[in-house]
Amino acid sequence: MSLRIIVFFLIGLLIFILDVAFNSEQDSKDIYISDQELTSLLSAWQSQVGRPPNDEEIVNIINNFVQEEILYREALLLNLDEEDRIIKRRLAQKITFLKQETVPEDPSQEELKGFFEQNKGNYYVPATYSFSHHYFSKESSAKERATKAFNDYQTNGVELKGDPFFLGKNFYQNSANEIKKNFGELFFSTIKNLSINEWSGPHESTFGYHIIILKEVKTGFSPPLEKVLIKVQQDFLSQAQDKAIAKYINEIRSQYRVIINPDYKF
Structure with missing residues (x-):
């Protein structure tokens, strides 16, 4: 391979690396606000205030979102998310919610009846x-x-x-x-x-x-299922969600090692 070809190859590689680095940095500075995000922001504002926002208020809503996003990204660049118990807890909550959403929200009548019979004491008046x-x-x-x-x-x-x-x-x-x-x-x-x-x-x-x-x-009494159906359904789903989280943790726990200083004085 001639020296000219090698030099040409190295120049091309350098241009490629610089282009990737430049575009990557530029992309990290782009704040894309999707239609779904905008709808969510405006709906949240309307729910709190009780009316749709006017033009000036829409601008303020977007500016507040952009400011929060900028501060969030700058905090990540400074690694402020590391070793932060509050952030860890919030992320753990988010994945918990995601796993809970995998539980079907429409249990069958047979499932509800079986759950009610097993937990009848919880509904005793x-x-x-x-x-x-x-x-x-x-x-x-x-x-x-x-x-x-x-x-x-x-x-x-x-x-x-x-x-x-x-x-x-x-x-x-x-x-x-x-x-x-x-x-x-x-x-x-x-x-x-x-x-x-x-x-x-x-x-x-x-x-x-x-x-x-x-x-x-x-006198105290045990109500029939139809009288407490909504409460039974809520309890059934809550228990199913707890089981889903426990199952998920048990499945992945073996992939982790817990290391504690054996000389630590509790």
């Missing part, structure tokens, strides 16, 4: 209790005052009056868990055994003593 009470603070001889007030009511028909209670006087269709949370276990163990529409007391709670009238008890 607990018993509820409706009651009123007069409260006597334990900070000031609560039991003695409550006993006297109740005796005066029974003997002489004196109107029942207690201390102000921060949650109020009347409670409508409270579940066992709600009553336990608001008054304590001891109070609930008392109220569930009271007779309907009869004042009784004093009964102890976490906060003091109470004179109580139980007005209504609704």
Whole structure:
């Protein structure tokens, strides 16, 4: 091969490399906004504001998008995305959403029925209790005052009056868990055994003593599938999405090695 051919080849190669480098750099500075992106930007703005944007607002929307894209690219050039926990978490969320979208959103009736039967306890409607009470603070001889007030009511028909209670006087269709949370276990163990529409007391709670009238008890029950169909479908899809993510991670986990300093002191 003659020297002239070699020189010609090297010059051509140099021109090619410079052209690729120049065009690559130029392409990296192009910000292409697709029709889909524009539609998404304008729709998001309209959803937030409640009306379509005018011409000036459209310009501002596009300028804001361009500014964000420029800052994003400059941040990548500075490798600011590396070792950033927030960015890692966001990217992990995005791939999670992508994998969740692979789950069909229209399970069959047989699948929903089977899921409902396996998880029937999750849809059980607990018993509820409706009651009123007069409260006597334990900070000031609560039991003695409550006993006297109740005796005066029974003997002489004196109107029942207690201390102000921060949650109020009347409670409508409270579940066992709600009553336990608001008054304590001891109070609930008392109220569930009271007779309907009869004042009784004093009964102890976490906060003091109470004179109580139980007005209504609704028995807990398991609703039929058709009454909770929407909730069952949501739960079915949520579980299917969780399984899809777990399956995906298990399939690729073997491709990774986890290395931890064996001398690290936990």
